[in-house]
Amino acid sequence: MCGRFNVIDSPGLQNLLKDMGIGFALPPAVNLAPTERISLVKQGGSGLVIDSARWWLTPSWSREVSQTYSMFNARSESLVSSKAFRGPFKRQRGLVPMSGFIEWRTENGAKQPWLISNDTQALAVAALWDIWEGGEEPLLSCTLITTEAAPSFRPWHARMPVVLTSDEWPQWLDNGRAVAADSSIFRNELKTDWRLNPLDRVVSNARNKDAAAMATLGDAVHLVATGC
Numbered sequence: 064m065c066g067r068f069n070v071i072d073s074p075g076l077q078n079l080l081k082d083m084g085i086g087f088a089l090p091p092a093v094n095l096a097p098t099e100r101i102s103l104v105k106q107g108g109s110g111l112v113i114d115s116a117r118w119w120l121t122p123s124w125s126r127e128v129s130q131t132y133s134m135f136n137a138r139s140e141s142l143v144s145s146k147a148f149r150g151p152f153k154r155q156r157g158l159v160p161m162s163g164f165i166e167w168r169t170e171n172g173a174k175q176p177w178l179i180s181n182d183t184q185a186l187a188v189a190a191l192w193d194i195w196e197g198g199e200e201p202l203l204s205c206t207l208i209t210t211e212a213a214p215s216f217r218p219w220h221a222r223m224p225v226v227l228t229s230d231e232w233p234q235w236l237d238n239g240r241a242v243a244a245d246s247s248i249f250r251n252e253l254k255t256d257w258r259l260n261p262l263d264r265v266v267s268n269a270r271n272k273d274a275a276a277m278a279t280l281g282d283a284v285h286l287v288a289t290g291c
């Protein structure tokens with residue numbers, strides 16, 4: 064799963080946006096959590112644009128904005144079968160740029176947070192979006208897509224976000240082109256090297272937005288890419 068992430072201005076993030084033709088600097092944000100506003104890249108009228116979206120998908124056909132069901136992540140295996148996801152999967156695909164995401168695993172009887180990132184690249188995570196018009200203002204919302212974890216990442220979590228490579232995101236963002244449900248985009252392989260660092264447990268509280276609290280602790284664990 065992916066339930067918390069950071070956006071930190073860096074050459075890797077700047078290069079990702081430059082490659083997309085987006086002349087816009089993302090504001091730094093740490094410890095972003097579901098239901099908060101995040102930056103979503105999607106197709107606009109004349110190219111790719113960045114919009115602010117609520118991180119918890121509200122389907123266009125919903126009666127209300129609700130958190131009854133966990134809609135901040137979408138399992139890649141259910142994109143076609145799910146009523147909430149099948150429409151956006153066909154025509155409303157986007158991606159969320161991030162510097163790193165956070166996962167927890169039990170160590171010595173306590174939940175230890177870990178920051179997962181790449182030393183030189185920003186992460187472009189596949190997303191779906193929809194617009195709900197049942198309120199006073201239209202609500203743009205999104206969900207991040209996850210897949211089964213790569214074997215080397217399973218000690219941390221059974222799921223991981225679908226991170227798009229520079230070869231994959233143009234197709235993913237082109238809503239005029241179909242993406243197959245069994246596309247290799249969703250494969251459970253590390254497409255780039257990952258660096259994992261333990262974090263202070265204060266980040267477990269989503270209200271803690273202090274950048275200093277995101278300082279890494281201890282030695283990093285390096286996972287080597289297995290994808291091609």
